[in-house]
Amino acid sequence: MWFSVLNVKFCGVDFKNPVLVASGTFGFGVEYDGIIDITRLGGLITKGLTLNKKEGNEGVRIHEVRGGMLNSIGLQNPGIDEFIEKHLQRMKEFKVPIIVNLGGSSIEDYVKGAEILDKTEIDMIELNISCPNVKEGGMNFGIKSSIAKEVVNRVREVTKKPIMVKLSPNAEDIVDMAVKCVEAGADAISLVNTFKGMAVDIYKRKPVFNNIFAGYSGPAIKPIALRMVYEVSKAVDVPVCGLGGIVDYKDAIEFIMAGAYLIQIGTANFINPRASIEIIEGIEKFMIEQNIKSLDEIRGII
Structure with a gap:
């Protein structure tokens, strides 16, 4: 009976509960x-896909650090066509909403990818604007609001699928970034992606990663991610999906109280493969104990 109180309507899509698994952590x-x-999850988000197949970065790709981990995967993926041909049908068998995380190295890549995905049975596109813009010397699309707005606007023109834009915490102004993306046609915002970090091998006396910098995620980023979700939720009139350092149901409820409609579990999947299920059960138990009949009662309550 109580499980139904976890239902969330997000961009016209029905989610049986608010717990999703973050891109790149669940294949x-x-x-x-x-x-x-x-089948108990709220929904599945694919690993990051690009128009064409990518082999990813060479050298160390994942490095554990205090409070979390650094990753430099380099968006290794089979490409959109192969995903549709070999993986999409299997994902559909889980009977949960499917969100495709879409990346690109140029605006044209995003547009072509979105055009192809628009013809499939996926439920939503999560636009990953933390990708390096090759034509602009490698600066991420998600750093400057004006560039992010252009990407969202162009993608909005070619797809009727709901677009959820995933924001980088490394943006110059993340609230302004969110507002500009909504103005360009975003149906929802997800945040935050990984923070820019690095690690040094003191014995080899050089950076751990070939690219020097990598994406930092894990429990240590939660207070910052939570603050950003709170700020963005107050600034935009579209639903927000929160992520960043969520490892248990209490973390998840904090994000919901800060304004998130959905939450994503990322690094915790590597620590505890059952984390997402335990979080769903924890939220449900909390609601029963607190006599909360709907997540609407606590969402954005602070």
Whole structure:
């Protein structure tokens, strides 16, 4: 009976609960099949996809640090066409909403990718604007609001799918970034992506990663991510999906109280493959104990 109180309507899509798995931490779902009951999740977000296949970065790709981890995967993925041909149908068998995380190295890549995805049965596109803009010397699309707005605007022109823009915490002004993306046609905002960080191998006397910098995620970023979700939720009139350092149900409820409609579990999946299921059960138990009949009662309450 109580499980139904976790339902969330987000951009016209029905989610049985607010718990999603973050891009890049759950593959295409099958990697965790048999470990958890994936049909219990609120939804699946694919690993980051690009128009064409990418092999990813060379050298160390994941490095554990105090409070979390650094990753420099380099968006290794099979490309959109192969995803549709070999992975999408299997994901659909889990009978949960499917969100495709879409990246690109040029605006044209985003547009072409969105055009192809628009013809599929996916439920939503999560636009990853933390990708390096090759034509502009490698600066991420998600750093400057004007460039992010252009990407969202161009993608909005070619797809009727709901667009959720995933924001980088490294943006010059993340609130302004969110507002500009909504003005360009974003249906929702997700935040935050990884923070820019680095690590040094003191014995080799050089950076751990070939690219020097990597994406920092994990429990240590939660207070900052929570603050950003709170600020953006107050500034935009579209729903927000919160992520960043969520490891248990209490973290998840904090994000909901800060204004998030949905939340994503990322690094915690590597620490505890059952984290997402335990968080769903924890939220449900909390609501029963607190006599909360709907997440609407506590969302954005602070």
